[in-house]
Amino acid sequence: MGYKIPGAAMDRVSLLWRLRRRARRGALCMALFCMTMAVLYTLCAENSVPVTDAIFGVRARTRAQPRAHSIVKVLRGAGAKPMYVDPQKLPGVIPGDPQKPIPVLSSSTHSLESSHKEHSFRSRDREPHGLLSWLVGRPLRRALETILGGRRKSDSLQKGDAELFGTHGALGEIWDDEMSSTMLGKRLKKVVQNYQAMNKYGVKFSGSEGATRRRKLSGPELLCQLKDMVHITTLTPDMEPFAGFPWASQLPPQPLSSDLGPFKTCAVVSSAGSLRNSGLGKEIDSHDAVVRFNAAPTAGFEKDVGSKTTVRLINSQVMASEDHHFLSSSLYSIGTLVAWDPAPYSSDLNEWYNKTDYPIFKQYQRYRRLHPQQPFYILHPSVEWQLWKRIQDNMAEPIQKNPPSSGLLGTVLMMSLCDVVHVYEFLPSRRKTELCHYYQRFSDAACTLGAYHPLLYEKNLVKRMNQGSDRDIYTHGRVTLPGFSTYNCTASILSKP
Structure with a gap:
């Protein structure tokens, strides 16, 4: 006749097994969390997006400039939701009250990464570098970058800008001092x-x-x-x-x-x-x-x-x-x-x-x-x-x-x-x-x-x-x-x- 484990001992064994499973799940979750944060930090570093902004959905806010609603209406269309960026990334902004932010100087179709259609990014430098960028496939990376704010879904140049900067653009090979x-x-x-x-x-x-x-x-x-x-x-x-x-x-x-x-x-x-x-x-x-x-x-x-x-x-x-x-x-x-x-x-x-x-x-x-x-x-x-x-x-x-x-x-x-x-x-x-x-x-x-x-x-x-x-x-x-x-x-x- 086999030895029977007392009920109290069985409860303790069962509890230990449950704790062990929970510990494994916790370790797995922590590993996944660490991997996710590593991907996040890498993508943010490669796309110059602050990590906190990527997490909380705030795009590089700054208190260095005032709002310029008239410029926003021209650039992004009336009723468009303002988007904020570091003013030093902009070609020129309106100085003023340092306690207020400035909207991005770009239209709703002009992306942070529109440069990928320019001739200067036809080399491999067009793509981000790094171990995780190599491990993660392009479609998944594009999706992650869009979610995290590194890229916007629309990456197309505005027609007028493309005509200026293209191979046969209005800027020509050498700057013309008659530009107006x-x-x-x-x-x-x-x-x-x-x-x-x-x-x-x-x-x-x-x-x-x-x-x-x-x-x-x-x-x-x-x-x-x-x-x-x-x-x-x-x-x-x-x-x-x-x-x-x-x-x-x-x-x-x-x-x-x-x-x-x-x-x-x-x-x-x-x-x-x-x-x-x-x-x-x-x-x-x-x-x-x-x-x-x-x-x-x-x-x-x-x-x-x-x-x-x-x-x-x-x-x-x-x-x-x-x-x-x-x-x-x-x-x-x-x-x-x-x-x-x-x-x-x-x-x-x-x-x-x-x-x-x-x-x-x-x-x-x-x-x-x-x-x-x-x-x-x-x-x-x-x-x-x-x-x-x-x-x-x-x-x-x-x-x-x-x-x-x-x-x-x-x-x-x-x-x-x-x-x-x-x-x-x-x-x-x-x-x-x-x-x-x-x-x-x-x-x-x-x-x-x-x-x-x-x-x-x-x-x-x-x-x-x-x-x-x-x-x-x-x-x-x-x-x-x-x-x-x-x-x-x-x-x-x-x-x-």
């Missing part, structure tokens, strides 16, 4: 018109009214205009109202031009998406000085953009945005920093100090306390509007009444410090693309052609002044400009036919 807003597609044309109608900074300028009747200035004449009329100035402690502030001692005692340079050759490295796969890194690093912009990184992109940074020009929006970690990121601790913030058109320093777009002075003081030894300058706001006047005065149509881009400011800054300046991908090369920045995956033709900034007209000006060949622009996206100190305006004017 009339050549833009319907969407971009409306965007530019809206920005042209705005006048946040109180611009009062009538010098361009007769532009169509004036003789078109030559490249040498434009160079002499910039040399004579745009003066690179930075704030010093003796300037009012700063002289009366205790923190004025944090400002450099001498202007930037006295402390930095002169350099023989300089590289101005734009943040353009067309730098991807350019292989220009070694050439860029061979220059005596290199200027970069805002949050543009070098780590991981050295082959295309190099690693040297002599000057980093940043706008006050980057300094104030929590997303860019200005006070803590090591990105900004290399080289000399130069910050700028647009002032009202006719204001003096007193008015500007009380009416900055973003808290540039508060952030400046905080950063200087953390990095007292790093050279850090603030650009005088008159520089921006001096440069804006030169652009407007040499264009036959009204331009946006907003300050020039950081790219053009940085170019003129280096022309004041260097004998020769090479500007990379400010004028797009054969790699021209709608991809806004080489380090992000956000696409919009306005990043090349302008929206908030008068980019289209800036490029016209630079193309006219270029002393290099069209071949350099086509193959390398490289423009060659002389430094102001080496350019002889008297000889140039006398040699004019």
